[in-house]
Every structure is written in structure tokens, then in C-alpha cells.
Amino acid sequence: MNLAFVEGLIGVDGVTALWTLAKIVGITVPIILSVAYLTYFERKVIGYMQVRIGPNRVGYKGLLQPFADVLKLLAKEIIIPSGSNKFLFILAPVLSIMPALAAWAVIPFTPDLVLAKADAGLLYVMAITSMGVYGVIVAGWASNSKYAFIGGLRSAAQIVSYEIAMGFALVCVLMMSGSLNLSTIVTEQSTAWGLLGWNLIPLFPMFLVYFIAGVAETNRAPFDVAEGESEIVAGFHVEYSGTAFAVFFLAEYANMILVAALASLMFLGGWLSPLPSALADSIGAPWLAASGLPWLLLKIAFLLFCFLWFRATFPRYRYDQIMRLGWKVFIPLTIVWLVLIGGLMQFSWWPW
Amino acid sequence: MDFRAVTFYFFAAIMVFAALRVITARNPVHSALFLVLAFFTAAGLWMLLEAEFLAIALVLVYVGAVMVLFLFVVMMLDINLDRLREGYWDYLVPALIVAGVMIAEMALVLGGRYFDLEGMPQPAPHAADYSNTRELGRLIYTEYVYPFEIAAVILTVAIVAAIALTLRRRKDTKYIDPAQQMKVRRKDRVRMVSMPLEKPSDD
DSSP states (O other), X not given: OOHHHHHHHHHHHHHHHHHHHHHHHHHHHHHHXXXXXXXXXXXXXXXXXXXXXXXXXXXGGGTTHHHHHHHHHHHSOOOOOTTSOHHHHXXXXXXXXXXXXXXXXXXXXXSSOOSOOOTTHHHHHHHHHGGGHHHHHHHHHHTTOHHHHHHHHHHHXXXXXXXXXXXXXXXXXXXXXXXXXXXHHHHHTOOTTGGGGSTTTTTHXXXXXXXXXXXXXXXXXXXXXXXXXXXHTTGGGTTOOHHHHHHHHHHHHHHHHHHHXXXXXXXXXXXXXXXXXXXXXXXXXXXXXXXXXXHHHHHHHHHHHXXXXXXXXXXXXXHHHHXXXXXXXXXXXXXXXXXXXXXXXXXXXXXX | OOHHHHHHHHHHHHHHHHHHHHHHOSSHHHHHHHHHHHHHHHHHHHHHTTOHHHHHHIIIIIIIIIHHHHHHHHHHSOOOHHHHHTTHHHHHHHHHHHHHHHHHHHHHHHHSGGXXXXXXXXXXXXXXXXXXXXXXXXXXXXXXXXXXXXXXXXHHHHHHHHHHHHOOOOSSOOOOXXXXXXXXXXXXXXXOOOOOSSOOOOO
């Protein structure tokens, strides 16, 4: 069946719609699979860091464990607490997964492999991810539980605080590349010097701010006061079970992958190779300097490993210390760096 | 009716419904959430008008930050709905007057000879590579730089004023300066004492 026949059947617009739908499925399904194996990876990594083995019963070396978990959660009953707001209680997980997946629409994987080459891509990502907090707040409020409510409020305050520092860090990136288009941001980092051309070098403090703010935005340890098990049981999703809980879980991990992907694109040169082309040629392997999807995936995987590493290493921040770090350390630091970058660009003391 | 018109009416219907629910919902949290829906739909409408920067800024600022804080406050308040609802008939007359004035003003603007549909032809759609964001940035930082800076200064003063008004220094908090915490070394806290394992006998 060729394309012309389909076009005759449903029209050109229909083909465009179907093709876009196919592309959306082509992005979402790998993300959901990555989420499944990220949970496996997390349990294995933290297991080995704590001198344990981690899951090793289901499938070869526990490789089928994520599917066993998903099946278990799907088979469980969704309990709706008495006195809760039923509609909002069901809506909350949807509100939290929607932005986590919708943001991928503008993420480029290679120069051509992108769903929407939006000119305001970076702004779109910021706007969409800032909506993720509603899932947490609404879940906390609709559960009719004090623990869930405290978790929701903590999370709201934390996400709003860190979004400012995150936004300023992104402004630095956009000053460096002069574009809000994520593909352009990556191509602007492309030089013959490989790693030295990345935004990581001039914006190193901004990379740290962005990544730490990303950990805080996704409510991951050591910033997981929203669910802090030892304080408020499980925070905003304490009343959720079965599929509704699984959706929250999915959203958290999809957000982690998103933050890692954005950090790789904006600071680590996306699909560009870290090796200078001259060096790759001299060791007789010019393919090492070629850009491509594997480099991006490697960078994302490394940043995700850092997420897990932080979780296994650091104790949870106290709430007032989180606020201090966000408002009194990160925001002044980003503003100083913003002025510094602006000055360097204005007076052309810019080596890049 | 083309796709654009269908989208417009779809968004407009949702927005009118959400806006009505903002003022009719019994639960203030529901009202706030419907306001979020109204903002989001308004952003969609702006997107249709090729104002993508404004649309995204609306979602980023109002949906992503302002309404989160608003919801935060509304959820924590224990609002007595019956007290809020009493006095409906007392406020009805002034409210009707205000509404009537607003309708009259809108009718004047929209129905006037200079503001009819013929006076405002549909602007030509821009090419796909036209960047709304870039044009806005250029205007704000060249032509309107002074109004923009003045607005920024006023907002900064407002922030400083709000913080100054609510700032109170409590003497009884057990606040620890993180810098001092970091400076602590082992010798400041631990004193190693060398003691004999057994008490020497007295004789």
C-alpha cells in the first residue's frame, strides 16, 4: 500500500495527522520503555552502591523485573479515599504525566529527528514543565489526607523557587547561542575542538545550577521533601495505589529523563562528539569525532546515573536549607553569571 | 468553516465555560483550577493569533507560577463559604451598575464606526520563519527600553516593599548559619581522652 493510495483515501491533512501521530508514538514508546529500565537500573545501581545485588529473580539477571512490577501495579485496585474529591483525585496523575510527555515534542535527537522544530522550543519546554507541579498539588489536596497535603505544599513551594534559578540558567544558554531553538543551541556548540566548544566550559556554574535545580524540580533525593518517607510517609501520593500510583511513578522518571536530555542538549553539546576532529584523525578513528544519536544517549545515560548516584549518596536536605539554597545561593549566582556573560559579550572579550 | 475557525470556537467555548465556572464554582479550589484552565485556553487562542511568545509567557508566568502560589494560599485557607455568600442582594445593585457600565463601554468600542470589522482588516499571516520572539525582544530593548526599565524598577521596589513589610526578626529561632556549620572541624566537637582501662588500685 503506497502513500498516494492512503492520501486518496483520507486526504493530505489526514496523512499529515496520521504521520504526526506515528511520530508521537515513536517518541513516547521508547520513553516509557526507558522509564521501565531506568527503574531497574536505579535498583541495580543503588544495590551495588550499598553492596547488595538488587533485583535478580525475574528473568535473566532480573531483566524482566520492571514488567513484573508494572503487571503487579496494573492488577491492583485503585482505592479512592473517603471524603476525597473523586474527580480531582483521578485527574491528578494525568496532570502530572501530561507535561512530562508533552515536553518531548520539541526535543531534537539529531538535527532532523525532531517532532516540532519550534522556534521558541526552550520557552515551550519551560512553560510545559512548569505545569507538572499541578499534578502534585492537586493530588495532595484531593486525597483528603494531611500527609499528602503537606507533601503537595512542600513540593509547590520548592518547584516555584527552583524554577527561577533554572530560568536564569537557561537565559545564559540562550545568550550564548542567540536562539531559543534547541537544534540551533546544539549546532552553535559545534566547533573543531569538540568538548571545548560546549556551553559547559563558559557556563559551568550554570550547568551545576541547572542540574541541581532539575533534581529539585523532579522531587528526587536529596530534594525529595515532597515524599520524604521518614517524615510524611510518601507525601503527595500516599493515598494512591495501582495504576494511579504507577502513572505518578512514570511521570517522575520521564521528567528525570527529560531534565537529563535538556542538560545534555544545552550544556553538553547534544549529539556532538566530545573529541576534537584532529585528535580522532590522529588516532586513526575519525568516526569517533562524528556526531550522532549515540553520543546524546550516552550523555543522557551518564546524567541519569548522576541522579541515582546522588540518591544513594546524599542525605535529605532540611526544608529551610532547600529554600536557602534556591533563593540565597542559586539566584544571586545566576544573576552574577548573567551579568558577567553579558559584559564579556558586549566588550567582545569572548574567545568562543 | 476551516480548521482554524473550528479550533478557535473549540478553545473559545472551553474558555467561556471555564471563566463562568471560576465565579460559579462553590469550592474556591475548583475556582482556582478553572482559572488555570481559562489561562491555558487563552494561551491557545493567542497561539492561533501567531503571538506564540505571549502565549508561552502566559503559561509560564500565570499558569506555572502565579496560579501555583494562588492555589497554595487558597488550599491552606479554611474559607467559610456561607459567610462569603451572605450579602448577595446587598451587592447585587452596585455589581449590576458596574457590569452595565462595562457592557456600555465595550459596546461603544466594538460598535463604533472606527472599530468595526471593516476598519480592522485581517493582518497578513507571517511566513513560517518569522520569529515573534525576536521581534518582541527587539522592540522591548530598543524602542520601548525606558518604559520597560521603569516597569522593572517598579516591580523591584514592590518586591523589596513586600519583603520589608512582612520581615520580622525572631529571637527564638534556632537558625544555624550554614557557613558556620561547614567550618566546624572534628577538633571543635570531639575531645579525645586517654583513660586507663582499669582503675589503678589505691594501695
